[in-house]
Amino acid sequence: xxxxxxxxxxxxxxxxxxxxxxxxxxxxxxxxxxxxxxxxxxxxxxxxxxxxxxxxxxxxxxxxxxxxxxxxxxxxxxxxxxxxxxxxxxxxxxxxxxxxxxxxxxxxxxxxxxxxxxxxxxxxxxxxxxxxxxxxxxxxxxxxxxxxxxxxxxxxxxxxxxxxxxxxxxxxxxxxxxxxxxxxxxxxxxxxxxxxxxxxxxxxxxxxxxxxxxxxxxxxxxxxxxxxxxxxxxxxxxxxxxxxxxxxxxxxxxxxxxxxxxxxxxxxxxxxxxxxxxxxxxxxxxxxxxxxxxxxxxxxxxxxxxxxxxxxxxxxxxxxxxxxxxxxxxxxxxxxxxxxxxxxxxxxxxxxxxxxxxxxxxxxxxxxxxxxxxxxxxxxxxxxxxxxxxxxxxxxxxxxxxxxxxxxxxxxxxxxxxxxxxxxxxxxxxxxxxxxxxxxxxxxxxxxxxxxxxxxxxxxxxxxxxxxxxxxxxxxxxxxxxxxxxxxxxxxxxxxxxxxxxxxxxxxxxxxxxxxxxxxxxxxxxxxxxxxxxxxxxxxxxxxxxxxxxxxxxxxxxxxxxxxxxxxxxxxxxxxxxxxxxxxxxxxx
RNA sequence: CGGGGCGUAGCGCAGCCUGGUAGCGCAUCUGCUUUGGGAGCAGAGGGCCGGGGGUUCGAAUCCCUCCGCCCCGACCA
Numbered sequence: 001x002x003x004x005x006x007x008x009x010x011x012x013x014x015x016x017x018x019x020x021x022x023x024x025x026x027x028x029x030x031x032x033x034x035x036x037x038x039x040x041x042x043x044x045x046x047x048x049x050x051x052x053x054x055x056x057x058x059x060x061x062x063x064x065x066x067x068x069x070x071x072x073x074x075x076x077x078x079x080x081x082x083x084x085x086x087x088x089x090x091x092x093x094x095x096x097x098x099x100x101x102x103x104x105x106x107x108x109x110x111x112x113x114x115x116x117x118x119x120x121x122x123x124x125x126x127x128x129x130x131x132x133x134x135x136x137x138x139x140x141x142x143x144x145x146x147x148x149x150x151x152x153x154x155x156x157x158x159x160x161x162x163x164x165x166x167x168x169x170x171x172x173x174x175x176x177x178x179x180x181x182x183x184x185x186x187x188x189x190x191x192x193x194x195x196x197x198x199x200x201x202x203x204x205x206x207x208x209x210x211x212x213x214x215x216x217x218x219x220x221x222x223x224x225x226x227x228x229x230x231x232x233x234x235x236x237x238x239x240x241x242x243x244x245x246x247x248x249x250x251x252x253x254x255x256x257x258x259x260x261x262x263x264x265x266x267x268x269x270x271x272x273x274x275x276x277x278x279x280x281x282x283x284x285x286x287x288x289x290x291x292x293x294x295x296x297x298x299x300x301x302x303x304x305x306x307x308x309x310x311x312x313x314x315x316x317x318x319x320x321x322x323x324x325x326x327x328x329x330x331x332x333x334x335x336x337x338x339x340x341x342x343x344x345x346x347x348x349x350x351x352x353x354x355x356x357x358x359x360x361x362x363x364x365x366x367x368x369x370x371x372x373x374x375x376x377x378x379x380x381x382x383x384x385x386x387x388x389x390x391x392x393x394x395x396x397x398x399x400x401x402x403x404x405x406x407x408x409x410x411x412x413x414x415x416x417x418x419x420x421x422x423x424x425x426x427x428x429x430x431x432x433x434x435x436x437x438x439x440x441x442x443x444x445x446x447x448x449x450x451x452x453x454x455x456x457x458x459x460x461x462x463x464x465x466x467x468x469x470x471x472x473x474x475x476x477x478x479x480x481x482x483x484x485x486x487x488x489x490x491x492x493x494x495x496x497x498x499x500x501x502x503x504x505x506x507x508x509x510x511x512x513x514x515x516x517x518x519x520x521x522x523x524x525x526x527x528x529x530x531x532x533x534x535x536x537x538x539x540x541x542x543x544x545x546x547x548x549x550x551x552x553x554x555x556x557x558x559x560x561x562x563x564x565x566x567x568x569x570x571x572x573x574x575x576x577x578x579x580x581x582x583x584x585x586x587x588x589x
Numbered sequence: 590c591g592g593g594g595c596g597u598a599g600c601g602c603a604g605c606c607u608g609g610u611a612g613c614g615c616a617u618c619u620g621c622u623u624u625g626g627g628a629g630c631a632g633a634g635g636g637c638c639g640g641g642g643g644u645u646c647g648a649a650u651c652c653c654u655c656c657g658c659c660c661c662g663a664c665c666a
Contacts, residue, residue: 013615013627014601018659038658091590092664109666143590143664157666218665316663328663428666465666481626499625534626541626552625 001518002492004527009046010034011539021216023474024148026483030543032491039145039153046543047470049491051156054188054469055135057488058158061184065176066131066160071113073137077103079112082443088326094139106139111439111461114161118457119445125165128447128457129173133160135466147216149467150427156466163440163457165449170434170458174206177432177462181210185429188469189486191476192429195221196231210430210464214475217427224414224421234317237404238421239413243277243309246376246389254350254388254396256381263345265310268387272378276310280371280379280391282347283307283314284336287325287364302361303331303339307349307379307399308368312406322366322403323358339363342382349379349397350388358400367399368406427475429468435459474544477566482542484565487586492525494582495545499533499552510551513560513575517549520579522586541565547582 008031015025027033032047043051059068077095080086094106107113114132122128138157145152162173178194185192190212197209209232211221222236223229231237249255262271269276283306304323306314316328331339340347354365371377375392391397410423437456439445446454474483487493494517498510507528514526525545527536533552540548550561554572562581563570573581 010599011627012600016600017602018595020660035658090664138666140665144660144662146660151665155666159666431666463666468666497625502624532624532626532628534624534628537626539627550625 001514001524001526004495004525005529007045007525009539009543010044011542019148021147021150021475022478022483023150023216023471026474026478026542026544027148027471030482032544033149037153039142039151041149041152041154046491050470050485050489050544051466053489053491054466055156055158057187058135058184058464058466061180061187062133062158062160065180066133066162069132069134070136071107071110071134073107073139074104075107075113077105079116079443080105083112083115083439084442085112092140092142094141107136108138108140109157109461109463110134110136110159111161111435111459112443115439115443115445115459118163118440119443122163122445122447122457125447125449125455129162129164129169131160131162131173131176133158133462149471150216151218152467155468158464158466160462162460162462163445164460165447165455165457167458170460174432174434174460177460178208181430181432181462181464184464185210185212185469188473188489190429190469190472193221193223193230193426195223196235197431205436206434208432209428210432211426212429212472212476213424213426214472215425216471216475217425219426219428220423221426222408222421222423224417224419226419227414227417229414229416229421233407233423234315236408236421237415238408239415239418240370241413243275243374245374246272246274246278246378248376248390250390252376252390254390256383257387257389258385259346259387260385262385262387268378269310272387272389274378278374278377279310280349280377280393281308281310281312282349282380284331284339284347285319285328286331286335287320287323288327289323289325300361302364303335304328304364304366305339305349305352305354306366306368306405307371307393307397308406309370312368312370312409315405315407318403318405319366322401322405323364340382342380343384346380346382346384346386348382348388348391349393350391351382352397354398354400356400364401365397365399366405367393367402369402369404370406372402427468427472428465429472430462430464432462433460435461481538483544484546485544487546490544490546491523492545493522493586494547494549495525495527495540495543496549496551497527497533497536497540499536499550501528501530506551506555509555509575513549513551513578517579517582520583522582547585549578549582 010031012029015029019025019028031044033041033043035041077086093108096104135158139154142153164170164173192210192212195209195211197207220233222231259271262268265276265279268279285304286301287304288301355362358364371393377391378387378389379391381388411420414421437458440456445457447457449455473485477484496510496514498507501507514524518524546565548563558574559572561570562573
């Protein structure tokens with residue numbers, strides 16, 4: 001049992017001005033955390049207690065499938081050079097030199113170290129599979145830390161790594177994590193969804209994110225209420241309803257039309273009296289690709305042009321994956337002139353000569369699936385103040401690749417069942433990922449298979465953001481007065497508020513009740529501060545504790561109040577009824 | 590990195606435009622009263638006005654520069 005009068009719980013009546021999202025405000029106001037720098041926070045008593053509870057859940061579930069390690073937080077550059085990530089990680093990695101001038105980095109993830117252990121120690125298929133995990137601080141020099149603990153430069157991550165002999169075995173390791181993660185997030189009291197995720201340009205076959213819906217989130221999730229389909233916007237697809245095609249004019253071939261000043265999609269659509277869905281949107285990029293020039297790898301910028309329906313938007317994550325680009329930027333005027341011979345606003349597909357494969361150097365044209373089987377569309381003529389009509393994809397222009405390259409939009413048909421999709425913001429709390437041999441191959445991890453043949457084990461990696469579980473929970477459970485956490489991750493299960501400690505009998509009764517609850521297995525905070533009742537009620541509402549017991553004047557009738565923070569419901573109970581009532585209440589939470 | 594904003598007491602802010610040596614609310618400390626939803630009265634303490642440079646008789650205020658923090662976009666637990 002802890003006595004509030006002896007603790008350091010610096011609550012704030014007002015939120016600091018630079019706190020924007022609910023969890024950030026409340027973490028500060030409740031005295032859970034204090035900020036040291038951009039994306040760098042100290043966890044105080046209450047925050048640390050909550051984090052410890054989250055870690056305990058994670059550890060317990062992970063121990064059912066894997067073995068806990070603790071790897072170094074600082075490491076030499078060599079292993080990162082071997083995996084090729086010393087350069088590809090770029091600015092996100094904190095780098096430093098030791099006194100001898102040797103380069104080191106702070107750990108932002110631990111594939112390299114785990115693989116280093118694996119390659120030095122694993123010799124036989126008989127040692128596989130392995131699942132190794134750790135709960136450890138990660139350092140990432142985020143370009144933009146924000147939203148309190150949601151996006152920071154130092155955070156605690158549970159990261160695990162599996163080593164398997166073959167794909168079937170990796171499936172098992174992956175599925176074990178899937179189940180463990182579901183257990184963890186369920187026990188943490190989060191409303192979450194598992195979604196299909198983008199695997200990134202780094203390769204890897206399958207990837208799933210665990211998301212919690214909240215407006216503070218940075219991701220967009222498309223989901224279907226009727227069949228359960230859910231995917232990150234980076235990956236989501238949809239069914240489109242048919243578009244009524246325009247009637248062809250003249251001989252039905254592309255016809256040049258004078259469209260002075262009609263540069264925007266909406267203007268063009270209005271001019272032709274068509275829906276934007278019948279206009280072809282042109283988006284021109286330069287894409288940075290790592291290219292093997294024969295003498296080492298080099299970044300080259302190549303033109304990539306996307307054509308899609310006028311009412312659709314390019315999904316740059318999908319695009320980067322398709323053309324294997326590390327970076328995209330819009331073409332500048334000079335480049336537009338070079339590849340289109342026309343100005344922005346009047347760009348179009350007719351007359352371009354795309355290369356045949358995305359691996360070929362030269363102009364790559366990606367057409368969105370929404371253009372498949374369409375006809376008689378409008379599109380820029382690559383000439384100032386002119387558009388074509390009667391443009392039929394496939395007949396009047398060709399492409400390097402026909403692919404899903406657009407963002408799905410709210411209301412479009414679910415790819416599985418056709419029901420309207422919903423799009424909502426969410427925060428990522430976990431990610432599971434099949435890596436394949438990306439690291440084991442480059443770093444030289446090999447084992448002998450049953451036939452005595454040397455093979456490369458394949459890996460999976462799996463992460464959980466510890467603080468994000470806390471943050472997401474606060475985002476899901478707050479009101480004007482503060483927040484409430486599920487008992488499993490709250491710093492205390494119950495706060496016993498003695499309304500007036502100058503009444504010695506009240507304090508004695510409160511202390512006795514607190515001790516009894518503690519003995520029954522609850523984590524109890526006794527609010528024995530010399531404050532007015534109102535102050536203590538306000539603080540209790542603020543700091544995330546799910547239950548409160550008020551010990552006040554009703555003690556004269558042998559009664560106390562049990563207040564459930566989430567519902568704000570209060571019941572008067574005989575002291576003897578309190579414990580059983582609390583047991584019931586905390587189980588239904 | 591691009592765009593926007595902000596740095597004045599622990600927290601929230603005013604003062605800056607139009608230079609004259611810093612103020613309000615909350616918090617803190619003392620005393621009395623009060624004691625179930627952030628109490629009342631009386632008194633007190635607390636500031637290199639983010640750092641450096643410049644203009645000026647004089648700078649929180651004007652100019653230059655650096656630093657920090659927040660928000661919006663490209664990245665991820």
